[in-house]
Amino acid sequence: MSHFKPLLIPWLRTQIDSGRYPGVQWTNAERTEFSIPWKHALRQDSSSTDVLIFKAWAEVSGNGRAQGDPSVWKRNFRSALRAKGFKMVDDNKNDAANPHKVFHWPDDSASGANSSAGSQDQEDPDIFEDCGLPTQESQVVSCFDDCLYLPEETLFSETQFRISVYYRGVKVSEQLVENEAGVRLVYSPELIGTVLDYESGLSLVFLPSPGAMLDQTQAKLTQRILDKLGDGLDVGVSGHVVYGQRRGEIKAFWSFSKFDRSIQPQEVSKLQPEPLYMFRDFLQGIKDFTEGRACPPCSLFFCLGEKWPDDRPWEKKLVTVEVVLTSMELLKNLAVGGGASSLQSVELQMSLDEMMEMC
Structure with a gap:
């Protein structure tokens, strides 16, 4: 019926x-x-x-x-x-x-x-x-061509998260999390991979043990940070906002780039969820890129247990985590990888304008 x-x-x-x-x-x-x-x-x-x-x-x-x-x-x-x-x-x-x-x-x-x-x-x-979440670059173009007025979640609420963990600049794990709500970074030495936390809706991503690092002093300090991670660090999506919230004892700092030279540490709040990145800003960045400016970031970098950015390079930090929003990465790659001309179409400019208006 x-x-x-x-x-x-x-x-x-x-x-x-x-x-x-x-x-x-x-x-x-x-x-x-x-x-x-x-x-x-x-x-x-x-x-x-x-x-x-x-x-x-x-x-x-x-x-x-x-x-x-x-x-x-x-x-x-x-x-x-x-x-x-x-x-x-x-x-x-x-x-x-x-x-x-x-x-x-x-x-x-x-x-x-x-x-x-x-x-x-x-x-x-x-x-x-x-319109759904496109999985190929051609689908992104088609999606924009077919939908002059895109809803706020067409790309963003259906994103995935690619999590890369670095200990002293060395990548020790990478995993793709298929949960548009977001992730909670935690440490449990007996667990690996991800588990869904039904109460929050976030996927628990377990950071790996330092293991048999060559530098045992580094391993000991890294272990100390992980042991104090407690209830972890939330990185999630709500509406048009990527937010963060520290839940454990250990402090967390963030930036859009691991090569940030601003020397202005940005601490993640423990009191409440804190907006870190507005989708409107990303869309504006894509529009600016079509006019010859730098392409906007699609990643967030977190440093656990140490102030950052500061005057030390990220490779010297004990624990850093990169969080990539794959839907934003897809659109960025389309722009950077020879797709900028398609991004200059009148239809797409209208689509970006409409999405920004709705943010």
Whole structure:
């Protein structure tokens, strides 16, 4: 049996009129503009009530979307708004007291806007939702060509993480983690590989034992750091943000490059998840690259137990970890490896602009 779902426009008007969703309300007497709470998941005051309207649309639109997470609900809701001609007129998502966005009702929807009923037995033309994670460079180009308006998670929420561990500049392990939520770096001498932590949704990545290093002093100091790693270091993705949080006793520092010469140590917070990299900044970097500037980073480097960057090269640090987001790496490689000309197409520039606007 075909799945029936309500038309977005009359459904949404009914929901706004109902007043059952906190913060979802008309903002003018003509009822042509309305506000929607738009709170980032990493905020300390975020709660389940912030995403009720997104979840409601996920439930009525079917296809198992209600089984996703809030970032997916928000993405699908926004994609549906864009497909039906809603325009954002005020972006206050970073407001400290009341993060929200204001949208304008489609001008050509007067006939359907006042209807409280109606259904369709086909999906809305949300072409952006099915683009998926490309696995080849040609698919990236096709993805951009086919989708002028890409959702925030088309590339990024489906990323994988490639984790490389270095002890005193020597790579001692590398593994690919297929978990778009992220990883938690931990140490357990009897375990190797990865294990999913069901409570956090992150994959536990076990750092290897120093083993029989030639320099036993180095091995002893490295072991001391690993033993104090405790609950580890989180590196994950939430919405448009790559975040980090230290959970163990040992301090952690980070940079975009292992050759960072800034001599300005950046410590990862232990108090709360800390934004490290905004996808908007990466997209802007790709746009800048098409204009002849340097290509943006797609990796994060972490130094455990020692301040960094400082006046010592990274190869002298006891424990460093490189975390590569593979979806960003794929797009970067496309740009660097002879694909820059394709990145200069009008369609792609529009796609990048739209993605940045949504970040």
